Amino acid sequence: MTWSKLNAIIEQNTSFLVSSHISPDGDCIGSQLACYWLLAERGKDVVVYNADPVPRKLSFLPGAQVITTTFPRRTFDVLIVLDASNRDRLGWDSSVPVPSCVVNIDHHQDNTAFGDCNILDSTVAATGQILYALFSDAGISYPPHVAQALYAAIMTDTGGFRFSNTTGTVLRTCADLADRGADCAEVYRHLYASDSQNGLTLKARIWSTLAFHLGGRVCTMELPMGLINEVGAEYGDSEGMADFTITAEGVEVGMLIKYNERETHFSMRSTGRIDVGSIARSIPGGGGHMNAAGCTLYLPLPDAMRRLLAILEGTLE
Numbered sequence: 436m437t438w439s440k441l442n443a444i445i446e447q448n449t450s451f452l453v454s455s456h457i458s459p460d461g462d463c464i465g466s467q468l469a470c471y472w473l474l475a476e477r478g479k480d481v482v483v484y485n486a487d488p489v490p491r492k493l494s495f496l497p498g499a500q501v502i503t504t505t506f507p508r509r510t511f512d513v514l515i516v517l518d519a520s521n522r523d524r525l526g527w528d529s530s531v532p533v534p535s536c537v538v539n540i541d542h543h544q545d546n547t548a549f550g551d552c553n554i555l556d557s558t559v560a561a562t563g564q565i566l567y568a569l570f571s572d573a574g575i576s577y578p579p580h581v582a583q584a585l586y587a588a589i590m591t592d593t594g595g596f597r598f599s600n601t602t603g604t605v606l607r608t609c610a611d612l613a614d615r616g617a618d619c620a621e622v623y624r625h626l627y628a629s630d631s632q633n634g635l636t637l638k639a640r641i642w643s644t645l646a647f648h649l650g651g652r653v654c655t656m657e658l659p660m661g662l663i664n665e666v667g668a669e670y671g672d673s674e675g676m677a678d679f680t681i682t683a684e685g686v687e688v689g690m691l692i693k694y695n696e697r698e699t700h701f702s703m704r705s706t707g708r709i710d711v712g713s714i715a716r717s718i719p720g721g722g723g724h725m726n727a728a729g730c731t732l733y734l735p736l737p738d739a740m741r742r743l744l745a746i747l748e749g750t751l752e
């Protein structure tokens with residue numbers, strides 16, 4: 436049903452723009468590469484554009500070089516948005532004209548169904564898993580590098596098969612992707628064991644800001660945005676640090692706080708009892724999942740911290 440709708444859009448159109456959210460992660464890039472392959476295979480004219488570049492550790496995925504950060508000033512028949520809960524997440528200038536047909540494929544629970552064709556499933560771990568299911572339903576066989584891209588997508592969003600979204604379906608999907616040629620050890624090495632020296636230095640500086648609040652139930656780490664340039668690291672080098680904020684005993688909510696003089700961004704994590712998605716949504720522009728969410732306050736760090744800790748204090752009661 437869903438596949439036939441998407442398939443009809445693919446058949447009836449010629450040019451496709453494929454995009455994903457700002458600060459793209461493995462689910463964005465892996466899903467985009469699988470989508471690119473599907474369209475290119477059918478002889479379609481495809482441009483894959485993201486507002487932010489492919490993180491260094493994901494650039495090993497075959498085909499990653501097709502993803503551009505130069506906005507294509509031309510028209511397309513169809514825009515396919517992957518892994519973004521709303522249009523603003525694309526980080527595009529709002530004056531940019533959007534193709535008349537928008538396909539929205541995503542697994543975020545707060546997706547606004549902004550597409551003309553919405554393929555949404557918040558029960559799955561990753562957008563890559565939705566694409567896997569679409570390919571399976573359609574009986575499409577794909578080469579090992581596409582299996583590898585989908586595997587990287589799912590591995591990223593399950594935190595390397597460690598989060599509570601690591602279901603039997605996830606493992607069966609990934610077992611099948613391995614059978615289809617995904618190199619699991621290679622993906623692991625690139626995603627989790629390939630820091631640059633500057634990237635590891637950045638992590639050390641972030642670790643040095645570790646602090647506990649509200650009787651040890653909240654843990655924070657901080658990243659002043661200027662630090663990335665200062666140590667010669669890349670934005671993506673801080674990825675995964677938010678996950679460490681909930682590893683200490685007794686902590687219920689963890690936050691990696693990125694800030695400059697004007698704004699403060701919170702990447703929140705929960706060990707399960709507190710719904711950080713609803714906390715994030717209580718702040719304009721915020722959103723995410725129950726266990727992982729983000730929001731931005733347009734305040735300097737001390738004021739933003741006070742605001743967020745006050746909200747958390749009420750929630751933790």
Ligand SMILES: [Mn+2]
Nearest residue numbers: 462518561562
């Ligand atoms: Mn995702």
